Amino acid sequence: MTDPRLAFVANGTDKADAALDRLKKRYSHVAPEEADIIVALGGDGFMLETLHAHLERGVPIYGMNRGTVGFLMNQHDEDGLVERVNNARKATLHPLRMTAQTMEGQCHNALAINEVSLLRESRQAAKLKIKIDDVERMEELICDGIIVATPAGSTAYNLSAHGPIVPIRAALLAVTPISAFRPRRWRGALLPNTARISFEVVNPVKRPVSATADYTEIRDVKEVSVYEDTTVDLHLLFDPEHSLEERIVKEQFIV
The missing domain is CATH 2.60.200.30 (Probable inorganic polyphosphate/atp-NAD kinase; domain 2)
Known part of the structure; x- marks a missing residue:
């Protein structure tokens, strides 16, 4: 299987920008307009911004938490990123x-x-x-x-x-x-x-x-x-052990 073309975007904070620089040096990447998958570095708010920015293409977004809560994000880990993205599970949402x-x-x-x-x-x-x-x-x-x-x-x-x-x-x-x-x-x-x-x-x-x-x-x-609006598809990618479905179930038992 051919590895997907990745693009990296960050929310502009110091720790997100530092991660962005490291990832660009470590992995091949393209512009977001040419990517098969976009890796978003930030928090939940930045994930929403990234999804909105690429609505027309419907490109899958793989988030890594460089923000605060990060409910819509995966754990930040820069090792084995291509393998993680290839193994990620897709959650399709309608806005x-x-x-x-x-x-x-x-x-x-x-x-x-x-x-x-x-x-x-x-x-x-x-x-x-x-x-x-x-x-x-x-x-x-x-x-x-x-x-x-x-x-x-x-x-x-x-x-x-x-x-x-x-x-x-x-x-x-x-x-x-x-x-x-x-x-x-x-x-x-x-x-x-x-x-x-x-x-x-x-x-x-x-x-x-x-x-x-x-x-x-x-x-x-x-x-x-x-x-x-079921005519619009939004695709988020999650590590198998931390799927969006599992996170929502888990959230109901947090006291």
Whole structure:
């Protein structure tokens, strides 16, 4: 089997850049646009940036942790890299597609690998109306915000907001309120990944809300729709002993 053409990219921190220099001296490499596999050096945020940057090609990304948490990354080890990449297991993800309409009438589209979040912009709590597949499910949610998370993103912001961890093969989306005031006992919902979720901002002038797909933020929205876009494939590579599926299962038993 011919070894894959590797490209190395780093997040710009000192330890990531130092690893980048060592790897380029040690292994043959090409530009990211020509690579079969991209090796990303950084943390989870940089993994998301790298995936977004190469969406059109769909090139597999093998991450090595030179950041903080590194949930989406493999352990940093510069020995035997070609063999590790060849033996890695592929996890294919589909991002969320967010369509947001602003109070000025503009329409914005963005993709989210982890989550789409709606957040209040002022001291006033947000008021949201929720529809699932065009059926109204909640007339009014008063909250700081709300999250729609993919299984891969369920261990990130969603988990911090006390949302559920979703196994990678569960074909579900997590909908999690952030500091819900009314209804106070609502803890969110698990929906099939075929669902189309719509949010209407009630009184957006008095209670402005922003919508964010990973790191793309749209201010002053009045309507937001979210669904899983199965036409877009994202490929992450993991060492067999630390697959993404295993990490998500393991995360549920951490106390």
